[in-house]
Amino acid sequence: MGRLKGLSAALQAAGECELFHIPGITADARNLNEAFGGKQPLDVLRFGKAERMLAFDMLNACAHDSTVDWVILGCPHCSLEELGEICHLLAGRKVHSNVRLWIVTPRALQTVADRTVYTRIISEAGGVLLSDACPAEGRVKPQGAQVVATNSAKQAHCLTGSPGMQCWFGSMADCISAAVTGKWQGELK
Known part of the structure; x- marks a missing residue:
């Protein structure tokens, strides 16, 4: 279902x-x-x-600097299962001091995340859980961010149109690795 959700978002954003x-x-x-x-x-x-x-290759065409300063996950918004996967990948790890990790989910799931360990794990790792937002649509980014990593083809397509923004596209695991190390090492799997 998650891959179908991502396909739907990408088709809407990048195609006719x-x-x-x-x-x-x-x-x-x-x-x-x-x-x-x-x-x-x-x-x-x-x-x-x-x-x-x-x-x-097209989604990664504008990126050349491997130093990542922003990671965005959740476009379309993360499901509860995806939040669990993120927490599993973040468990016991910290987001690099030069990286901002944004994770977007619907408000109802943020409430569930707040009542479970998900919000705490994300916060303690140095990430931020946002609800009902779309940075790509609103052209919102952390101040000074120049190199972003995302697992969303929609985000990658939209963010490459932002002046001065480089965007890496890859798996959720590659994005969490970039958030923790500050370096992009993703590849097509």
Whole structure:
């Protein structure tokens, strides 16, 4: 579900895709016939390893400085499962003194995180849990931030348009590693 959520956000932000169907996955299209109402699609796009590598390279094209000063996770907003994964990756670790770690989640899940150990783990590590925000849409960033790491294709696409901003795109684990070390070492997995 998390990967489908990320795909939906990226398609909306970076493309001209108003609607998509994944037969057997999206509720309104159990198969290709239902997705296209019995008609033939105008075009078919194949997405394989080469296309995935091209997309990864494009999302990382504006980044060259490996020193990261901002990490943003949660676009679309982090689920409770994703907050748990972040806390697992942060457990017993500290965010580098030159890095700001922002994690965005819906207000209802922030309330749940506050009642569990999630908010405490994130805070003690040096991160900040934000609710109902979208830094990419609002063009909000920490003062002086120039090199960001994110696991969101939507954030990466939007932030590369910010003047002077370099953006690294990779996995959640790569982003947490960058938050802790202050260095980007991510790669396509």
